[in-house]
Amino acid sequence: MGVTGIGGLFFRAKDPKALGAWYLEHLGVGGPCGMWETQAGTTVFQPFKADTDYFPADRQWMLNLRVDDRDAIKACLEAAGIEVKTDPEWDQPGVGKFARIHDPEGNPIELWEPDAGE
Template structure:
């Protein structure tokens, strides 16, 4: 039986696509021909996964714009946050939940970016 095997992408409208792509390349270090591209073959974590999560309100998404958020996996959250701060990128907050570490920032279009270091395999 055919099945869905993963997230294919996130697509949304911005005022200046070239500028937004440059920000993702320069600030987050991800680039690709059609926009930031993530290669899952580079993931080294234990039982890595992607998640599509649904919320009843936008409290978790705030102060992001557009009613959605992009979650990006990182291999070393503390190191990545230090890199962001060294570039004067505002980090909204960070937390360690045990199963994962999280930090948040906004892209140049106001979309909330959640950085996630998976620290435990899913149950």
């Protein structure tokens, strides 16, 4: 008996329909009723200190999405006019490569390509 995974992420939006469409179009997240099938893999559940600079101070959370090819998704997002930030200092051997974007309402999203074996 116990928790077997994250069952959902629920958050407020100024325009839920438009924001849901953006996530589906650009990240493939969501679908009918907001559901999509995910692949098994590592999920990190980590509270941060209130004064962290890991994500914007005016946000209570940051969504981290596992991706299978950070560079390919980065190219697609940039082609759609979405700013994608990368920094070699964020990448960690044994952990993976990272990129960061924001959705249209300013919510931070981290894209994580785990190293092989994660």
